[in-house]
Amino acid sequence: MYTTGKQLAPNTATDFRELDDIQKTVYRDGVLIGRRGENGHPHTVPWGFGKLLVHCWEVYAKDLNIPVIVYENGYAVEHEALAPMDKIINDKYRQEFYDQYIQAMCDAVKNHGVWMSGYHCWSLLDNLEWNNGYTPRFGVSYVDRDNGFKRVPKDSSKTVAAIWKHVVRKQN
Secondary structure, eight states, rough: EEEEEEEETTTTSSSGGGTTTTESEEEETTEEOOBBBBBGHHHHHHHHHHHHHHHIIIIITTTTOOOOOEEEEEEBBTTTTSSHHHHHHHEEEEEHHHHHHHHHHHHHHHHHHEEEEEEEESSSSSEEEEEEEEOOOOOOOEEEETTTTTEOHHHHHHHHHHHHHHSOOOOO
């Protein structure tokens, strides 16, 4: 979400995203800020992710000399559960998401000195989302619930593996 900076009237929050009384939107200057995910969560905003990493580093972690770790960063392709198997496996929007978000993270490290010690894709498998059941599919592996829970790697798993092979420094 994009924060407009405009303050809401106190105590008028209608959901947890507004508890800080600051107006938020998925539009910036009338333009959608990124591709919409399942149930509107998340929108793809890699530039915002990069800015968030730099902010967290500079405000919270740098002076304490502690690394930044990202947990549960992933993308549920909108209506993926209704798509044919070939579209589920060739999850191009999730591939794009990881490519752009990991690039933003690498830029934060290279250009701003952010010390990253972990990044966790959400998630390895399509799973149960507490509020939405099995419909939003975040996994880089498809789980066939009708066929003995067979797991099939989606193309995004290959994308993430290729990125890490290129980006991550080998430890001796």
